[in-house]
Amino acid sequence: MSYQVFARKYRPKTFDDVLGQDHVVRTLRNAIEQKRLAHAYLFVGPRGTGKTSTARILAKALNCTGGPKADFDPNEDVCVEIAEGRSLDVLEIDGASNNGVEQVRDLRESVRFAPARGQFKIYYIDEVHMLSNAAFNALLKTLEEPPPHVKFIFATTEANKILPTILSRCQRFDLRPIPTDLIAKHLLHIASEENVKLDEAAAWAVAKGADGGMRDAQSMLDQLVAFCGDHITEANVLDVFGFTSREKVAQLASTLLSRQTPAALSLIQKEAESGRELGQLLGELVGALRALLVAKLDPSADGDGIPAELWQGLLSAADAYPPDRILSAIDVFAETEGRMKWSTNKRLHFELGLIKAIQVLGEVRLSDVIKVLAKGADSLGDAGIAAAIPAVVPSTPEPVREAAPAYEPEPEPEYVPEPAPLPPPPAKVWEPEEERAVAAPVSSVPKRSLDAITSRFDSLIAAAPEHSEPPPPLVEPPPFKSAETAAPPEPPKPTRAAVDENFHRDPLIEHALAALEGRVVG
Missing domain, CATH: 1.20.272.10 (Zinc Finger, Delta Prime; domain 3)
Incomplete structure (x- = not known):
């Protein structure tokens, strides 16, 4: 028999062998036991986390003898055929090489046929995200309402590339990266089965380098056995893969x-x-x-x-x-x-x-300075702060000085009302030459009258405002109207009574009447 690598030889065969995916295993077990089987499943996760292995285990549980049942015998012929890929009822399709519409049409034609041996006809499509949009659309109707004997299982590492219409028709299971300590324990188990001495530090280094992928760790262990033989140390792992201790x-x-x-x-x-x-x-x-x-x-x-x-x-x-x-x-x-x-x-x-x-x-930050200051203030306390502050009051008392008298504001001067303004002088009228000559000179005016006039002028000057009021605005004349646009109003025609009255008032007529001693009749 040809040599078989660790990744295939120690592939999980039952639900109990799946490591690090307890949430997926528990859900599938309960669904099988409660007869709540969906028609389409989607396994999403990084490489080497058990997507294909879980899909095959689910197919074994569905098509095993007396199934579906979660606890089946992995060594019976039906399960062995499914594990080796020889079952006629479990078709494994590579989505990368069968991503066209023609392959999907062939799949839709084969869906109508009943399973050959088991209860279900199972289609497992790996890397399903590689299908084209046309292939996805051609699969939609069959995926939504398949025959009762058909189950679909999809696996992918990039769920974001799958159409939402496909995702909504599947039950999705996200497989997580396997913890490092769990990978290291499984590597030690494989080494003991293969009669290889594997140091714990070396197993931890391999598990750390696998980055959550069990298949990667098993492949690295297989390479180390070929390089080192029966004893593998941490130094061997670091030299072969370039890891750092x-x-x-x-x-x-x-x-x-x-x-x-x-x-x-x-x-x-x-x-x-x-x-x-x-x-x-x-x-x-x-x-x-x-x-x-x-x-x-x-x-x-x-x-x-x-x-x-x-x-x-x-x-x-x-x-x-x-x-x-x-x-x-x-x-x-x-x-x-x-x-x-x-x-x-x-x-x-x-x-x-x-x-x-x-x-x-x-680097020193402002928050560090604030913390140091706050910590120093807390350590000093009230007594320390009082001692740290220099005394302001001197020790020797100063001589007592007399208090300065309180400031008293000066009394305000009494209000003296201003004298009543003098009446304005009468308007100057025309006088004959004789009267102007008779007017008294300024020297003949009494001194008391001059003093009163002078004080009055002084009071008027003091009471005058600092700023003069602005002059009243000029009234613009009415716009000029030409003779063409507006003719001047006609004077009223005099009446007969007005003509007679003006005639009697004529100076020539009055002088003639006075000289002739006449009168106006009628």
């Missing part, structure tokens, strides 16, 4: 927290020259800082795989920093990781990020 990660984190820039740069240089993957080293460093941050917020948290003696040293070095400072350093390394992903000179960006993180840890 936990001691190196803890040492780099310690130099970062102690702000020893030359030592940290020298450590990065040695790791780069020895062929280590700097991106993986940066990820390990960020993981260590994240563990320190969680430990500050939750003292019961563990060291994320770092040995106990190294973890205690990191905790002591991190006591000098508040959680927000460590969080700032993590932000710096997150930006550095984004730059390193697309750069050819990864070492340069790693070193720049490390220097910037050390500066962030050592």
Whole structure:
């Protein structure tokens, strides 16, 4: 028999063998036991988390002898055929190579036929997100109302590429990345079954490098067995895959927290020259800082795989920093990781990020100054603050000085009403020459009258306003109207009575009447 790799040899066969997906296993078990089977299932998750294995186990539970039942015998011939891909009732289709409308039409034609041996005809489509939109639309009607003997199982790593109309017709199960400690335990179990001595540190290093994927970890273990033989150490894992040991990660984190820039740069240089993957080293460093941050917020948290003696040293070095400072350093390394992903000179960006993180840890902020001042005030207390403040009152008493008299405001002068204004002088009228000659001269006016006139002028000048009132606005004359537009009004015609009266008042007529002693009759 040909050699079979660990990923296929130790593939889960029953629901009990599935690791790290308890929420999916429990739901499927209850659905089978309660006869609440859906017509379409969708398994979503990263690579190596058990999507295909779970789909095959579900197919075994549905088509096993006496099924559907959750506890079946994986060694019976029906289950063996499904596990090996030889069953006529379980069709596994690759969505990447069968993504056209023609393949979906063939599938719709075959759906009408009854299963050959089991109770259900199961269609498993892997990487279903690779189907085209036309193929998805062609599958919609069949997927929504399939025959009662048909079940669909889909698997994908990118659920966002599947049409919402397909998602709404399926029961979705999200498979999570498998924890590191669970992968390490399973690797130790495989090594014991294969008579291989695997150190716990080596198993942890492999599990850490697998990043939550069981299949990746099993493939790495298979490669290590071919490289090392019967005994695998942590050094072998680091040499083969370029990983960094936990001691190196803890040492780099310690130099970062102690702000020893030359030592940290020298450590990065040695790791780069020895062929280590700097991106993986940066990820390990960020993981260590994240563990320190969680430990500050939750003292019961563990060291994320770092040995106990190294973890205690990191905790002591991190006591000098508040959680927000460590969080700032993590932000710096997150930006550095984004730059390193697309750069050819990864070492340069790693070193720049490390220097910037050390500066962030050592900078003094305004919040630190406020905390120091508040802590100093609390330590002094009331007595200390009173002693720290210099005395203002001298020890020797000063001589008593007489109090200065209180300020008394000067009395306001009594109000004296102003004298009544003199009447304006009469308007000057025309006088004959004789009267003007007889007028008295100024020297003949009494002195008392002159004084009264002078005081009156002074009072008028004092009472005059500082600013004169503006002159009244000029009244514009009415607009000129020409003779063409407006003719002047005609004078009224005199009546007969007015003519007779004016005739009698004529001076010539009056003089003639007086000379002749006549009178006007009628």
